[in-house]
Amino acid sequence: MDLRDLEAFIAVAEELHFGRAAARLHMAQPPLSNRITQLENEFRLKLFQRTTRNVRLTDAGERLLGPARRAVNQAASVRELATAIASGEEGRVRIGFAGASSQRVLPLLTRAVRAAHPGIDLVLQSQTYVYRAFDLLVAGDLDLAFVRIPVARPELSYRVVEVEQVLCALPTGHRLADRDSVRLEDLIDEDFVSLPEDSGSMLRLTMYSMCMSAGFRPKITQVAPDSSTVLALVAAGAGVTITLSSVCQAQSVGIVYKPVEGAEPSHLFPALAWRTDNTSPALQRVLAVGEAALPTPDLDSYGSDMNN
Template identity: 70%
Template sequence: MDLRDLEAFVAVAEELHFGRAAARLHMAQPPLSNRIRRLEHELRLQLFERSTRTVTLTDAGRRLLDPARRTLNQAAVTAEVAASILSGEEGRVRTGFAGASSQRLLPMLATAVRRAHPRIGLVLKSQTYVYAALEELLSGELDLAFVRLPIAHPELSHRAVEVEELVCALPADHRLADRERLRLSELAQEDFVSLAPDQGSMLQATMMSLCHAAGFRPRITLLAPDSSTVLALVAAGAGVTITLSSVCPVQSVGIVYRPLESIHPSHLVSALAWRTDNPSPALARVVEVSQTALPTPDFAASGINDLPIGIGQV
């Protein structure tokens, strides 16, 4: 059934005059009459009683009028939604995140997206650590993800959104808790609490690399599923850990945080990443909103000069 035939039927049914209906549809009367005859033939129903002076609806025509209006209205809604999706005003963006830092940044981005584009939904996938997130971006399972730099995949674009200082977390009653700064080598004999190595956490990998550079392999006695649990275990006296300045507010009781001397890198960079060839208009809108909601840090103004390669906006 051609929607244009239904549109013709509704116009004639409402006007009860072929001439006025034709003018309303911006068409000549003979093609309009042909449309009505074609629709009646297709439905095998007579929709109008015609005379030289009047046009009236048959019983079948009256009963079909409301369904025809609903069909045309739904077709219009469908067209509007399609146009909205095409423009990026409506859609969904599958977003991966993990760790306390992205959990802090994510609400800022989500709030800005809701305000600017209320018909775009962020479909959130938690516990997507960096290496897993990158793989899911490459495979198309995710549209957008919070990751850490550097990124070694040329297929991905990214924007740096935050610089985080690496610090040592100690129990408040630890023998080194009163020190203003620490050397990593001073922790060689300590028990460590860590994220599991198979979760794909850049923080966990960085901690292992820094300890090796300081001349020791950290003695990891407890593993935890997320940064919040790691810090709770440190506060309980289970060991020490390397964490990030952005997650310090997560645990403030029974714990202290101290800067580390002479480590490289001394900071990690959080970023938003997405496939460069992802055609989603909604993703493009979200990335555009992120430039205001999560602006790229001014690294030079912060005096930070030991960041990983590839920190800029791609």
């Protein structure tokens, strides 16, 4: 038995006429009669009472008609779903992101995708910092991730979606709070608040690199699991930190932000990254929507920072 057998049974049951049923199925009447006979033999049931004048369903035929219709409808639903998945209108895209730095860009992307392609299921994985995100993308455990360049993984493609300024976060009332900018050398004796060492955060690595270039290792006295908590600790007077303009929205009370004088780099560049060989149609739809929702900024004036 295959679906064509059930479709033939349904057509005869609804038309109660082999000729009309054959025309409806675009086939000759003898093959249709043979198909019904084969189906009856397989079921070991008489499905129709046939006379020279009419055709009617038997009790067994009446009982089987409903399940046969459901089976054919379900098969049609499977075909429709398969077509939608193949076109990218249906599917799943797993997106990795981390903390406050994604608070602006992530909602812009997800809202645009859900408006354009409501059949795409977006699975959002938080606390996925840059280096962890690279590993998950390469392993195939994520489809898309918010990262920062450089993306030194040959398997990955990426597109820059934002420019972030590197800033120093100080508690209100700090001795440097009235300055227009802060030099790293002014922070040598300061307590620092940081993300954990094993978080895979590029921001933490950038902070360490900047301080080491200025001739000192930052003295970490408090560690927090995410950028929002880091800033809350700074506001509480636990120390200072190096942060980004995109993160500032997470904490404004009890804290001031200052540009870092002579900082290298002075900007970081969030990007969307994905496996180059990921051919998921749903992912391709999300990437296309992302081009409009998160356009690439003008990067011509940031050449030195982008090379760091």
